[in-house]
Amino acid sequence: MSVMDRVNAFGVSIISVLQARGFNENIIYAINEASNPQHLLMFYFPFVAVIDSVFAAQLLLCMAFSGWLTSMIKWLSLSDRPYWWVQETPYYPHDQRPILTQTSQTCEIGSGNPSEHMTSAVIISILFCMWMTSYLDECQCKINWSSWIMFPFCFYNALIVMIAQLYTAVHFPHQCLIGAMIGAILVPVLCVYIIDPYIWQYGAVSNKDTVVVRVWYVLSTIGMTLIAVFTYYCYKSIGWQPSWSIKLAYRYCDNPANITRTSIPLFSIMTSTAYMLGWALFVSPAVIRYRYFTKPRSIPLGLLIALLFLKIFQLIEHFSCNLDIKTYYLVQFLVTVCKPGLFLRVLPSILKLPYFCITCCERLALKMEQ
Numbered sequence: 487m488s489v490m491d492r493v494n495a496f497g498v499s500i501i502s503v504l505q506a507r508g509f510n511e512n513i514i515y516a517i518n519e520a521s522n523p524q525h526l527l528m529f530y531f532p533f534v535a536v537i538d539s540v541f542a543a544q545l546l547l548c549m550a551f552s553g554w555l556t557s558m559i560k561w562l563s564l565s566d567r568p569y570w571w572v573q574e575t576p577y578y579p580h581d582q583r584p585i586l587t588q589t590s591q592t593c594e595i596g597s598g599n600p601s602e603h604m605t606s607a608v609i610i611s612i613l614f615c616m617w618m619t620s621y622l623d624e625c626q627c628k629i630n631w632s633s634w635i636m637f638p639f640c641f642y643n644a645l646i647v648m649i650a651q652l653y654t655a656v657h658f659p660h661q662c663l664i665g666a667m668i669g670a671i672l673v674p675v676l677c678v679y680i681i682d683p684y685i686w687q688y689g690a691v692s693n694k695d696t697v698v699v700r701v702w703y704v705l706s707t708i709g710m711t712l713i714a715v716f717t718y719y720c721y722k723s724i725g726w727q728p729s730w731s732i733k734l735a736y737r738y739c740d741n742p743a744n745i746t747r748t749s750i751p752l753f754s755i756m757t758s759t760a761y762m763l764g765w766a767l768f769v770s771p772a773v774i775r776y777r778y779f780t781k782p783r784s785i786p787l788g789l790l791i792a793l794l795f796l797k798i799f800q801l802i803e804h805f806s807c808n809l810d811i812k813t814y815y816l817v818q819f820l821v822t823v824c825k826p827g828l829f830l831r832v833l834p835s836i837l838k839l840p841y842f843c844i845t846c847c848e849r850l851a852l853k854m855e856q
């Protein structure tokens with residue numbers, strides 16, 4: 487028995503205890519959906535962008551980079567998920583194999599380590615706390631005990647998502663902990679060394695032309711894409727089957743209709759690099775002009791337009807999902823690259839339009855009166 491088998495078996499015992507205890511499945515499903523990395527970028531990001539472009543820019547890069555990193559680690563770690571491991575492993579004697587209940591969210595098809603849901607949950611929690619702290623500072627509401635709320639908030643958020651992930655038998659506990667750790671390390675590193683210096687123009691980037699910095703970011707994204715492609719073909723050349731986990735998922739998933747093509751690491755890498763490219767192309771220090779305290783801006787109009795954009799993306803998704811897989815990926819890639827431009831450049835400018843029109847009308851009326 488390997489150490490990994492023992493760790494996995496310990497995880498299966500925890501999952502069995504949770505499943506035996508029973509939870510409200512609708513709440514568990516909602517928690518998993520709310521921490522789904524694709525949903526965070528697809529739905530949270532546009533609405534966060536309406537409120538605060540700096541928060542949105544931080545969220546976008548942290549999520550995109552973590553998507554790329556976790557997918558790469560998944561490829562390298564080649565790790566199992568509980569729902570198929572219990573049925574495959576020789577660890578248990580035949581008559582003592584535990585039975586894990588499967589739900590409609592169990593059949594994830596990528597390899598299991600780390601949990602991307604956990605990374606996303608930790609990222610959004612920490613960023614939200616950072617944003618809240620800055621908001622309270624701005625409102626002169628310096629609350630000394632804010633850290634007493636913020637840290638437990640992040641911790642309980644992570645714990646709730648971990649329980650939901652374990653309950654659905656998608657991950658082992660250690661995979662959740664590794665996912666959480668990645669999120670907790672990535673946010674400070676990316677914010678302190680990349681995002682904030684660029685947006686607030688301090689440190690090494692402050693002496694450089696924005697265009698030069700942007701070119702560097704684009705080249706970095708291309709480099710990361712090449713690393714992913716290189717890893718993929720290196721693996722293939724040594725006889726690794728990228729589809730190994732997909733085959734296991736189809737073999738052991740009770741209802742294969744629950745398997746979605748967007749849950750494979752390749753799709754996650756494609757969307758992550760597209761978001762990073764969009765970030766490199768469209769994020770600039772100008773995003774500080776559109777923050778929660780910036781006036782005058784019409785937030786209801788912003789929310790409406792964000793909904794409209796989302797509807798358009800849904801339609802594109804609807805029509806492109808019948809295309810062959812390569813064209814589908816290409817369409818998704820192009821749409822994803824444009825999203826940061828739409829939500830961080832176009833949308834904030836539109837929010838100022840009603841006030842601009844009112845000011846123009848007032849000036850015109852004043853002139854006519856004179």
Ligand SMILES: O=P(O)(O)OC[C@H]1O[C@@H](O)[C@H](O)[C@@H](O)[C@@H]1O
Nearest residue numbers: 523524594600601602603749754
């Ligand atoms: O590693 P996890 O938490 O199981 O997440 C895997 C995948 O889960 C899917 O539900 C998401 O749509 C993907 O974006 C994600 O890559």
